[in-house]
Amino acid sequence: MKPQTGSLPDAPGRDAARLGRRDVVVALVCGALLLVGWEAVCRAGFVSRLVLPAPSAIAVELWSAVREIVVGGPMRTHALTTIYEILAGFGLGVGLGFVLGVLISEIPAARRVAMPWLIALNAAPKIALAPLLLVWFGFGIGSKIVMAALIAFFPLLINVVSGLSQVEEAKLKLMRSLAASRTMTLAKVKLPDAMPAIFAGLKTAIVLAVVGAVVGEFVGAESGLGYVIKQSEFQLDVAQTFAVIVLLSIIGIAFFYAIEFIERRALFWTRPHP
Amino acid sequence: MLVALDAQAQAPGKERAAAIEVDSVSKRYRLGEETLAALEDISLVVGEGEFVSLIGPSGCGKSTLLNVVAGLVPATLGRVRVLGNDMTGPSRRIGMMFQSPVLLPWRTNLDNVLLPVEVFGLDRRKSATRARELLQLVGLAAFADRYPMELSGGMQQRVAICRMLLCDPAILLMDEPFAALDEMSREFMNVELLRIWEALRSTVLFVTHNIGEAVFLSDRVIVMSARPGRIARVVRVELPRPRTKATLSSDTFFHQVTAVRKAFDETADRIAS
Numbered sequence: 001m002k003p004q005t006g007s008l009p010d011a012p013g014r015d016a017a018r019l020g021r022r023d024v025v026v027a028l029v030c031g032a033l034l035l036v037g038w039e040a041v042c043r044a045g046f047v048s049r050l051v052l053p054a055p056s057a058i059a060v061e062l063w064s065a066v067r068e069i070v071v072g073g074p075m076r077t078h079a080l081t082t083i084y085e086i087l088a089g090f091g092l093g094v095g096l097g098f099v100l101g102v103l104i105s106e107i108p109a110a111r112r113v114a115m116p117w118l119i120a121l122n123a124a125p126k127i128a129l130a131p132l133l134l135v136w137f138g139f140g141i142g143s144k145i146v147m148a149a150l151i152a153f154f155p156l157l158i159n160v161v162s163g164l165s166q167v168e169e170a171k172l173k174l175m176r177s178l179a180a181s182r183t184m185t186l187a188k189v190k191l192p193d194a195m196p197a198i199f200a201g202l203k204t205a206i207v208l209a210v211v212g213a214v215v216g217e218f219v220g221a222e223s224g225l226g227y228v229i230k231q232s233e234f235q236l237d238v239a240q241t242f243a244v245i246v247l248l249s250i251i252g253i254a255f256f257y258a259i260e261f262i263e264r265r266a267l268f269w270t271r272p273h274p
Numbered sequence: 275m276l277v278a279l280d281a282q283a284q285a286p287g288k289e290r291a292a293a294i295e296v297d298s299v300s301k302r303y304r305l306g307e308e309t310l311a312a313l314e315d316i317s318l319v320v321g322e323g324e325f326v327s328l329i330g331p332s333g334c335g336k337s338t339l340l341n342v343v344a345g346l347v348p349a350t351l352g353r354v355r356v357l358g359n360d361m362t363g364p365s366r367r368i369g370m371m372f373q374s375p376v377l378l379p380w381r382t383n384l385d386n387v388l389l390p391v392e393v394f395g396l397d398r399r400k401s402a403t404r405a406r407e408l409l410q411l412v413g414l415a416a417f418a419d420r421y422p423m424e425l426s427g428g429m430q431q432r433v434a435i436c437r438m439l440l441c442d443p444a445i446l447l448m449d450e451p452f453a454a455l456d457e458m459s460r461e462f463m464n465v466e467l468l469r470i471w472e473a474l475r476s477t478v479l480f481v482t483h484n485i486g487e488a489v490f491l492s493d494r495v496i497v498m499s500a501r502p503g504r505i506a507r508v509v510r511v512e513l514p515r516p517r518t519k520a521t522l523s524s525d526t527f528f529h530q531v532t533a534v535r536k537a538f539d540e541t542a543d544r545i546a547s
């Protein structure tokens with residue numbers, strides 16, 4: 001996973017990845033057709049609304065949830081709780097991942113001691129720790145933040161380590177020829193050069209932080225969107241379950257694109273033209 | 275005689291103090307179980323203010339020798355003295371340039387030129403004026419606040435020249451700095467480099483594959499042979515300075531190039547037989 005740092009004027013991958021206007025139209029039309037079909041199936045009574053509610057019913061639930069968030073109400077508290085858990089967990093996990101990643105990359109002894117443990121921990125299903133975290137950190141937001149931090153931590157750590165290890169040899173040689181210290185080389189060359197990889201890690205981490213917070217709430221909570229999902233399941237209110245899932249997706253997508261927005265501005269040199 | 279071969283050419287000449295002294299240096303690289311002799315018993319002296327080129331076939335150890343002099347690679351045997359001191363590692367009094375410009379894409383061209391100042395912990399403000407002067411000198415004043423990716427390869431190498439010169443190093447080590455450029459740009463850069471160097475008169479050790487380039491730039495050309503890397507011939511170039519574009523089409527230049535080419539071919543023949 002080599003981060004793209006070159007200044008090639010026309011990197012073909014970028015254009016290919018960017019959606020054309022026609023692709024967007026086709027995607028929207030397909031989505032609309034799917035929704036219409038789904039609605040028709042539900043209206044015709046082929047499936048129970050306890051199994052699959054109609055898109056219109058979900059839309060109504062979503063609308064009331066959004067209104068509650070805007071004007072104030074229980075849903076606002078739940079949404080804010082979850083957003084807080086996501087951001088706090090993300091910050092904690094990413095901060096630790098960054099610091100540890102830099103230490104592991106720069107200090108061979110730290111690498112030898114920590115790497116085997118980290119590889120083992122990374123392979124472990126961290127989600128399975130959620131019940132334990134509940135015991136250790138309590139019913140409140142603490143256990144959710146730790147859960148989110150725990151799974152946001154690894155992608156960042158790994159990308160920091162790989163980003164710092166893939167710095168162009170010529171740049172390092174330049175710094176050596178200037179008799180630059182390790183910290184100087186790290187600050188002036190290695191970290192900026194690793195930024196594309198680090199941002200890729202941040203984007204993975206934010207998506208996982210959402211998963212972590214919601215799973216944490218599933219296991220046991222008294223507030224939050226994950227808690228609302230569990231409540232609505234008990235009440236067989238499947239439409240609300242769907243509405244909250246849509247809400248969580250919107251939150252995740254918003255955070256993801258916020259990071260991407262910052263990346264585009266900050267890493268201007270990775271774009272074909274400024 | 276236009277070309278003074280070997281015996282007289284070995285010494286830096288006349289009243290020059292030694293800036294670089296390489297004394298019986300050998301370098302062996304370890305490749306797993308085996309060792310590769312990259313340099314074998316190299317001795318040379320470059321005088322203060324002298325411009326010396328190293329030429330030789332690919333893989334003969336030119337870069338290795340340059341890196342040893344730069345303190346980037348330790349010699350296996352022998353001794354290197356730079357400006358009268360034993361080499362212990364990279365020195366701030368040495369400026370380097372490589373085959374690629376190695377500019378940092380997130381820094382403006384001016385900030386790239388200023389990199390050494392930041393690394394040395396000197397005052398950036400004071401040096402910024404000097405950096406702009408240097409960019410002006412190489413014709414890039416208008417691009418100071420732009421980014422390297424907006425420049426052509428030759429322009430990027432000119433930024434690298436400015437970066438190398440910023441802190442007034444007494445010694446310049448250049449490893450095929452213009453090899454990646456087309457013939458026209460390379461010629462232009464050679465003329466530019468000499469024009470700048472005439473004013474500074476720093477000591478230069480310059481690696482190249484190109485005989486014409488070596489002759490045009492240098493006071494002496496050192497011809498190396500391969501496997502293991504040895505000094506085969508040293509040729510003194512008797513071309514008056516300052517040298518300009520006109521020099522390139524003079525008869526004298528042509529004769530000098532022929533002489534170096536002969537030395538080069540004799541070396542190759544000796545290896546072949």
Ligand SMILES: Nc1ncnc2c1ncn2[C@@H]1O[C@H](COP(=O)(O)OP(=O)(O)OP(=O)(O)O)[C@@H](O)[C@H]1O
Pocket residue numbers: 303304305310312331332333334335336337338339
């Ligand atoms: N770091 C290294 N480890 C092992 N062997 C090396 C290393 N660097 C160079 N060599 C070997 O040492 C020999 C000399 O290499 P060097 O790069 O100095 O040659 P060169 O004259 O600069 O070649 P070119 O003209 O192609 O740049 C080569 O055979 C090369 O394979």
Ligand SMILES: [Mg+2]
Pocket residue numbers: 336337338449
């Ligand atoms: Mg080389």
